[in-house]
Amino acid sequence: MPQSIETKPAGQRGQLDLRHVSKTYDVDGRTLQVLRDVNLMVEPGEFISIVGASGCGKSTLLRLIIGLDADYQGHILLDDRPISGTSLARGIVFQDPCLLPWLTLQDNVALALASVPLSEREKTDLVRTHIELVGLTGFERAYPHQLSGGMAQRAAIARGLVTRPEILLLDEPLGALDALTRMRLQDELLRIWETEKITMILVTHDVEEAIYLGDRIVVMQANPGRISRDINVELPPVRQRTDAAFIALRQEVLADMGALSQSDRGGPARLRRVS
Amino acid sequence: MSNTSVTLPGAIAGDRAGQPATAARRRRVALSSLIGLLLPLAILGAWEIASHLHWVSKVFLPTPERTVASFFDLLFNEGFYFDLIASLSIVGQAFFYGTALGLLLGAGAGMSKVIERVFGPTLDGIRHIPPIAWLPLVVLWAGVGPLGKVIVISKVVFFPVFLNTLQGIRNVPQKYVDLAKVLTLTRWQFTRRIIIPGALPSILVGIRYGASLAWALVVVAEGLSGMKGIGFLIFRAQALLMTDQLLVCMVVIGLIGFLIDYGMRRLEGRLLRWKQGFEGH
Ligand SMILES: Nc1ncnc2c1ncn2[C@@H]1O[C@H](COP(=O)(O)OP(=O)(O)O)[C@@H](O)[C@H]1O
Numbered sequence: 413m414p415q416s417i418e419t420k421p422a423g424q425r426g427q428l429d430l431r432h433v434s435k436t437y438d439v440d441g442r443t444l445q446v447l448r449d450v451n452l453m454v455e456p457g458e459f460i461s462i463v464g465a466s467g468c469g470k471s472t473l474l475r476l477i478i479g480l481d482a483d484y485q486g487h488i489l490l491d492d493r494p495i496s497g498t499s500l501a502r503g504i505v506f507q508d509p510c511l512l513p514w515l516t517l518q519d520n521v522a523l524a525l526a527s528v529p530l531s532e533r534e535k536t537d538l539v540r541t542h543i544e545l546v547g548l549t550g551f552e553r554a555y556p557h558q559l560s561g562g563m564a565q566r567a568a569i570a571r572g573l574v575t576r577p578e579i580l581l582l583d584e585p586l587g588a589l590d591a592l593t594r595m596r597l598q599d600e601l602l603r604i605w606e607t608e609k610i611t612m613i614l615v616t617h618d619v620e621e622a623i624y625l626g627d628r629i630v631v632m633q634a635n636p637g638r639i640s641r642d643i644n645v646e647l648p649p650v651r652q653r654t655d656a657a658f659i660a661l662r663q664e665v666l667a668d669m670g671a672l673s674q675s676d677r678g679g680p681a682r683l684r685r686v687s
Numbered sequence: 688m689s690n691t692s693v694t695l696p697g698a699i700a701g702d703r704a705g706q707p708a709t710a711a712r713r714r715r716v717a718l719s720s721l722i723g724l725l726l727p728l729a730i731l732g733a734w735e736i737a738s739h740l741h742w743v744s745k746v747f748l749p750t751p752e753r754t755v756a757s758f759f760d761l762l763f764n765e766g767f768y769f770d771l772i773a774s775l776s777i778v779g780q781a782f783f784y785g786t787a788l789g790l791l792l793g794a795g796a797g798m799s800k801v802i803e804r805v806f807g808p809t810l811d812g813i814r815h816i817p818p819i820a821w822l823p824l825v826v827l828w829a830g831v832g833p834l835g836k837v838i839v840i841s842k843v844v845f846f847p848v849f850l851n852t853l854q855g856i857r858n859v860p861q862k863y864v865d866l867a868k869v870l871t872l873t874r875w876q877f878t879r880r881i882i883i884p885g886a887l888p889s890i891l892v893g894i895r896y897g898a899s900l901a902w903a904l905v906v907v908a909e910g911l912s913g914m915k916g917i918g919f920l921i922f923r924a925q926a927l928l929m930t931d932q933l934l935v936c937m938v939v940i941g942l943i944g945f946l947i948d949y950g951m952r953r954l955e956g957r958l959l960r961w962k963q964g965f966e967g968h
Pocket residue numbers: 437438439444446464465466467468469470471472473
């Protein structure tokens with residue numbers, strides 16, 4: 413099913429609305445509630461971070477939004493229309509970059525345009541500019557096994573963006589990278605978000621990353637997966653990880669996740685980790 | 688037919704086309720392939736000595752020179768060509784039909800559970816009756832000519848291709864299937880860009896294995912029925928105690944088997960350039 417790429421100005425499109433979304437899995441005849449009554453409104457152009465411990469249903473939630481799983485209760489609306497199946501209006505970057513090993517980097521990115529009715533020339537241009545956007549110019553013909561983890565993840569981001577989706581979902585895209593590469597890519601993500609002006613939802617288990625990138629932080633808890641807090645980040649656009657307000661917010665979020673023991677709360681012991 | 692030793696190369700993925708070799712690396716590779724020549728040379732030397740010193744009776748072990756002479760004799764005076772061509776043509780046809788059918792049914796069964804269920808039990812039954820056990824019946828129906836052998840050998844090629852195609856398709860990771868959905872690929876795009884390349888390594892292993900089985904089996908099949916082909920020659924040589932001819936046949940069979948496998952590996956290396964596997968220390 414060929415899709416046309418929306419060219420309407422961003423900032424108007426990309427509003428995501430989750431209403432009473434619940435999800436259960438049947439495991440060996442037992443019913444496992446993975447998500448319970450998730451309500452979330454994401455405004456166009458917003459960057460929100462969903463943070464939660466491993467297993468609290470973050471990936472499941474993204475699978476519902478992207479349209480890979482239609483078996484849920486509740487409503488998911490994009491720009492006021494219920495979603496159905498997958499669509500190029502919604503892009504995703506998986507934790508595993510999921511590049512096809514038999515395609516070169518540029519072919520991997522171009523694959524996202526396979527069902528888009530554009531001329532070959534236009535496609536080539538789009539692929540080139542997006543490879544440039546993620547800083548991989550010069551590696552167009554490299555095969556995935558020749559790329560480092562960080563480069564592969566950049567390529568996956570380029571593939572997620574090349575179709576110009578209204579909303580990009582990022583499922584722990586930096587989770588498997590070393591600390592240094594991760595920090596560099598976080599800055600890249602911010603830059604890309606500012607350039608592309610699309611809605612981004614970043615799922616992460618790293619609270620610092622969530623605060624560093626998000627306008628808003630949605631905290632999830634497990635068993636059953638649910639939203640426990642929704643925090644507006646009132647920090648300057650360029651954030652300092654060592655900022656007192658940053659650290660205070662981090663403590664707050666960690667506490668919401670149930671990650672802190674009583675003695676950990678707000679003590680100077682926490683400060684040692686960040687400095 | 689006593690010592691019919693048929694060597695079947697295992698169904699393992701072999702050498703990959705590697706990175707461009709540096710000069711040093713190339714020298715090392717050249718050196719290590721020289722090492723591989725040591726043992727054959729030693730065996731040849733032992734053969735020379737054993738035959739010239741009459742450790743073994745001439746009837747059972749002719750000298751290497753006599754064997755080489757016999758090769759040219761076979762080639763120029765006994766129409767060795769025709770036998771070779773007869774064998775190769777059987778293998779070629781059988782390989783073609785077996786591979787084509789294996790790919791077709793394997794792809795069908797891989798993509799559709801229904802097709803798998805329809806054909807699965809029948810094919811399993813056929814598979815578990817070994818090819819040599821099929822030969823008498825097929826020869827009864829199709830005669831001692833090439834047709835019967837083509838049928839039996841097609842069957843031998845069919846199964847590894849069929850099973851590896853089916854497995855290869857089923858083993859395409861779920862995450863790629865999800866990716867195809869996210870990118871809204873059409874069924875055809877999904878097949879061509881994801882399923883076929885994803886299953887290809889496994890398919891090629893099946894084809895390569897099938898090819899070497901086919902060559903091994905044509906020798907046996909010709910030995911058991913008919914009056915033509917290199918398999919016929921080698922068993923006739925044994926019956927007439929023409930050990931020199933027998934040895935020539937063995938070497939030629941080995942050489943062609945090697946060439947078939949080499950060709951397949953080259954093809955594999957070319958088609959799987961993107962793949963990076965463990966190449967050994
Ligand atoms: N296909 C599935 N079948 C059954 N249970 C599943 C399936 N996928 C995920 N789960 C369960 O759902 C819960 C949430 O998983 P997931 O969404 O992957 O969590 P997260 O991404 O937050 O780590 C886990 O307990 C997991 O075991």
